Amino acid sequence: MKILAIGDITGIGGVKHLESNLWRIRDREHIDLTIVNVENAGFITGPSPDTAERVLAAGADVLTGGNHTLRNKAIYSYLDSEPRVLRPLNFGPEAPGEGYTIVNINGYRVMVVSAMGNVHIEPCLDSPFDHIERALRREEGRYDIALLDIHAEATGEKMAVAYAFDGRISAVFGTHTHVQTADEQILPGGTGYISDLGMCGETMGILGMEPESVVKRMRTHLPIRFEPAQGKPRADGVIITVDERSRKTTEIKRISF
Ligand SMILES: [Fe+2]
Numbered sequence: 001m002k003i004l005a006i007g008d009i010t011g012i013g014g015v016k017h018l019e020s021n022l023w024r025i026r027d028r029e030h031i032d033l034t035i036v037n038v039e040n041a042g043f044i045t046g047p048s049p050d051t052a053e054r055v056l057a058a059g060a061d062v063l064t065g066g067n068h069t070l071r072n073k074a075i076y077s078y079l080d081s082e083p084r085v086l087r088p089l090n091f092g093p094e095a096p097g098e099g100y101t102i103v104n105i106n107g108y109r110v111m112v113v114s115a116m117g118n119v120h121i122e123p124c125l126d127s128p129f130d131h132i133e134r135a136l137r138r139e140e141g142r143y144d145i146a147l148l149d150i151h152a153e154a155t156g157e158k159m160a161v162a163y164a165f166d167g168r169i170s171a172v173f174g175t176h177t178h179v180q181t182a183d184e185q186i187l188p189g190g191t192g193y194i195s196d197l198g199m200c201g202e203t204m205g206i207l208g209m210e211p212e213s214v215v216k217r218m219r220t221h222l223p224i225r226f227e228p229a230q231g232k233p234r235a236d237g238v239i240i241t242v243d244e245r246s247r248k249t250t251e252i253k254r255i256s257f
Contacts, residue, residue, distance in 0.1 A: 001105060001244055003147065004031040004255070005173045006237035007180065007197030008066070010208025010228070011043035014201035015054050017233035022059035025257055029239055033105045034059055035112055037149055037175040037197070038085075039066030040208065043228055046071055049078035052085050061103060062086065064114035066151035066176055067121055070095060088116035088151060090131040100135050102143050108244055111136075111143035113169075117152025117161070121176070128152075129164055136168060145247055147240075148172045155181070155195045166191045170247050171240045173197050178207040180236040180254060190248025198236025198256070205229020 004026065009015060018036070026034060038055055041047035046069035047055070055063055065087040069075070079085060079097025089099020100113040113135060115128040128150065136146065146169045150161045153176060162172035167189025173196075174181070180198030187193055201208045206215075210227040217224040234256055241251040 001032045001108065001110075001145070001242045002030055003171065003240045003242065004029065004034045004237060005149070005171075005197055005240065006034070006036045006235050007175050007199045008037045008039055008178055009041040009055065010178065010199050010201030011040065012051070013228060013233045014199070014208075014235070015041060015051055015058070017200060017235055018055060018058040018060070021235070021257055025255075026059050029255075031239070033061050033103070033110060035062045035064060035147065035149065036060040036200070037066065037151065038063045039068045039151065039175075042068075042072050044068060044071075044226060046075055048072060048074050052078065052082070056084060061105075062101060062112045064112070064149035064151070064175070066116060067123065086112070086114035088114050088125065089135055090115055090125040090128050099131070100139075102139065108144045109142065111139055111146040113146065113148045115148060115150055115161070117150060117154060117157040119152065119154040119157045121153045128161055132161070132165060136165075144244065145170045145242055150174050151176045153177065158195050159193070162187060162191055162193045170242045171249050171252070173238060180256070182254070184238055184252045184254055186249050186252060190246065192240045192242070192249030192252040194238050194252065194254070197238060200235040201233055202229040202231050203234050204231025
């Protein structure tokens with residue numbers, strides 16, 4: 001099974017970029033399942049229902065979340081009704097929506113989990129380790145392959161989560177920092193791993209934002225509004241090949257388009 005995972009969409013430019021390119025890349029790479037992190041698709045807020053629908057129509061099967069997902073209240077009732085769109089599972093029980101879903105891909109039940117770290121990131125949620133463990137136990141026997149988007153700031157935390165579930169989750173990919181890391185690897189137990197997928201949006205900027213406004217805010221500490229970056233959009237991610245019988249990753253490679 002070939003899985004394409006794409007890093008944080010950073011605004012409407014990233015959505016349009018996927019609308020223009022994702023199906024072509026899926027066909028070219030023979031992708032069976034595409035996962036896209038959309039926590040910034042509303043530009044420093046989560047997606048609206050309309051934006052989420054556009055990304056799904058563009059060729060995504062499951063959308064994962066992060067710290068900005070629930071900033072857009074317009075998505076709350078949509079999250080309750082659309083199981084393909086996730087928010088991190090370690091939000092409290094009052095949060096709308098779900099933190100994981102199970103989709104049928106070529107006859108295999110694939111559990112996709114969206115979780116958030118709690119080191120140097122707001123909001124500081126409950127331990128991702130415990131929530132992931134509970135979700136895996138709750139769904140034991142109901143899934144064949146599990147995949148995890150760990151949305152976190154600290155590389156060490158993402159790696160610790162990956163090692164904690166090595167061999168039980170087929171692939172763990174980090175999101176949130178918007179910069180693709182070059183550490184894609186297969187852990188000893190067979191879990192494919194990368195610390196950060198990168199981003200999907202305009203690239204002439206700072207993590208998807210126009211540089212002048214970011215620099216000004218950092219220098220003055222005044223509440224200056226960020227603007228979207230300019231330039232050619234790009235989508236970063238990985239293609240993961242999972243052997244359905246062993247549930248292990250056999251290949252993980254970076255991709256940008
Ligand atoms: Fe984030």
